[in-house]
Structure formats: C-alpha cells, structure tokens
Amino acid sequence: MHKPLIKREHLKQPLTYKSYLKMAMVEFSKMGKSVFIGYNLKFGSQMYETLKDVPKDKILETPLAENLMMGLGVGMSLRGYKPMVIFERHDFVLDALDQIVNHADKMVRLSDGQFRTPVVIRAIVGAQKPLFPGVQHIQDYTAAIKRMVSFPVIPLEKAGDILPAYDLAMKTDNPIMLVEWRDSYVLEI
Numbered sequence: 001m002h003k004p005l006i007k008r009e010h011l012k013q014p015l016t017y018k019s020y021l022k023m024a025m026v027e028f029s030k031m032g033k034s035v036f037i038g039y040n041l042k043f044g045s046q047m048y049e050t051l052k053d054v055p056k057d058k059i060l061e062t063p064l065a066e067n068l069m070m071g072l073g074v075g076m077s078l079r080g081y082k083p084m085v086i087f088e089r090h091d092f093v094l095d096a097l098d099q100i101v102n103h104a105d106k107m108v109r110l111s112d113g114q115f116r117t118p119v120v121i122r123a124i125v126g127a128q129k130p131l132f133p134g135v136q137h138i139q140d141y142t143a144a145i146k147r148m149v150s151f152p153v154i155p156l157e158k159a160g161d162i163l164p165a166y167d168l169a170m171k172t173d174n175p176i177m178l179v180e181w182r183d184s185y186v187l188e189i
Helices: 017-029 066-078 090-104 142-148 159-171 182-186
Strands: 034-038 059-061 082-087 120-125 153-155 176-181
Touching: 017 034, 017 159, 017 182, 034 066, 066 082, 066 090, 082 090, 090 120, 090 142, 120 182, 142 153, 153 159, 159 176, 176 182
Parallel strands: 034 059, 034 082, 082 120, 120 176, 153 176
Antiparallel strands: none
C-alpha cells in the first residue's frame, strides 16, 4: 500500500500540467516493484522530460514495438510487477490493441480469477503546437478504447485530474489507461 500523492491543497503555488505529471512519475517510481516500459524513456526526450527524476533502474527502454511493450507489461504484471507502459503517441496504442483488449483486459476472466494484470497505460495525444506533426500523430482514440475494454480509461483533461488518477492507478490491481494531451504540457492550468 502506498501513501497518497501530495494533495494540491498542500502546495504553496499552483503547478503546471507537466509538473503534476513529473510528480506522479516520481511517486509511482517509489513503489517497490514499479517499472516504466517504452521508448524514449531513458534517452532522448525522457518522455518529454516527465521521467527525468525517475531512477534509471526503474526504466525498461524498448524498441519501437508497441505490441511488444504492452506484452512485456502484461507479462511483468503477472510476475508481481506494477508496470507503466508508455505510449508517446496515442495513435500508436492501436498497434498494441491485441495485448490491451485480449490479454490485459480479459486476464481475470481467462484465468477464472487466478491472475490480474495491474498495468498502467499512459497514452499521450500528440501536440498540434508549435508545429503540426501530421494527422497520424494527433489522433485521440479514447472513446473507442473505452468501448473495447472493461477497465477505466481516464482522460487527464486538466492539471487537477492528474494526481487523483495516478493515486487510483497506484492502488488498483487491474489495468487502467490514463490519457494525456501533449498540448497541455505548456499551459498553466
């Protein structure tokens, strides 16, 4: 059991969307068997700098292979880990739908309640500013995914949504998807 994340009312000044994400990542990393899975996590953007304060030994850098990343998350969760699988672009969640819909979501039923998959899926809808990256990098499939799975799919629309959602993610022993908007990283919300 973890202690709750820092409550907003205890902060001396309001934080940005990105600052709340950084705080949530550090708190998640403090969980005993937590692990972050994805690409650009240890190197490059370090997930747009939201993981720069996370210990490197908690990060499993993968190639660009979203179905593999999600499969690793499901497998590690079955071995007692609390993985966070990070999709730098929400569009690429589509490449991992087999693992998300047919394994992470159905494991409790497939195993007649013997196994759970407490995977946290962090999916980021791509930014349209300052440069438009193309339609293949800004799509949002949140509504469609909500219809495909039985676990929570939570949009993090404003900064105040982040800490309660990650608090829930750390407590649950079921999958959960948290959807961010990269454009919100630059706004004061």
